[in-house]
Amino acid sequence: MILPIFGIYLFRIVCLYFTYDIYKKIIARERTTKMPNYELYINDKISLGDYSVIQDYxxxxxxxxxxxxxxxxxxxxxxxxxxxxxxxxxxxxINEGEEKDGRYSIKAKKE
Known part of the structure; x- marks a missing residue:
């Protein structure tokens, strides 16, 4: 009777160890992954409704x-x-200014 109970507890400990090990690997991968860089191109005049679309984006x-x-x-x-x-x-x-070709460029980071 003691052997099956011991086996169940041993199985749980092994499962918890592997779960923790996988969790540590995921966290380490997230820390080394670069965050995305998004780009938004506005090629025409901006109307009033466009500002809400830009804010939603x-x-x-x-x-x-x-x-x-x-x-x-x-x-x-x-x-x-x-x-x-x-x-x-x-x-x-981070950076805002007019480029050589006459367009404006804004670089920003969310913090």
């Missing part, structure tokens, strides 16, 4: 994700509005 990004927004054919005022959307969603603006 930015909301799905997770902690430590980064995004590059490339904007063409829009005034600086609209670029500032997009920067404010990113800041309101807890993004840090």
């Amino acid at each position: 930015v909301c799905i990004l997770d902690y430590q994700d980064s995004i590059t927004v490339n904007i063409e054919n829009n005034p600086k005022k609209e670029v500032d509005i997009i920067c404010n959307i990113l800041k309101n969603e807890q993004f840090n603006i």
Whole structure:
């Protein structure tokens, strides 16, 4: 009677050990994996409804994700509005400026 009970406990201990070992490997893999870099291209004038779409897109990004927004054919005022959307969603603006070809580029990371 004692032998089957001992076998059950030994089986549980072995299962818990392997589960813990697999968990440690998953955590280690997550720490070494680079976070995604998303890109958003805006090639035309931005209308009022487009701002909510941009905000919805930015909301799905997770902690430590980064995004590059490339904007063409829009005034600086609209670029500032997009920067404010990113800041309101807890993004840090890493780089913002006008490229050589006349388009604006915003690089940000969520922290």
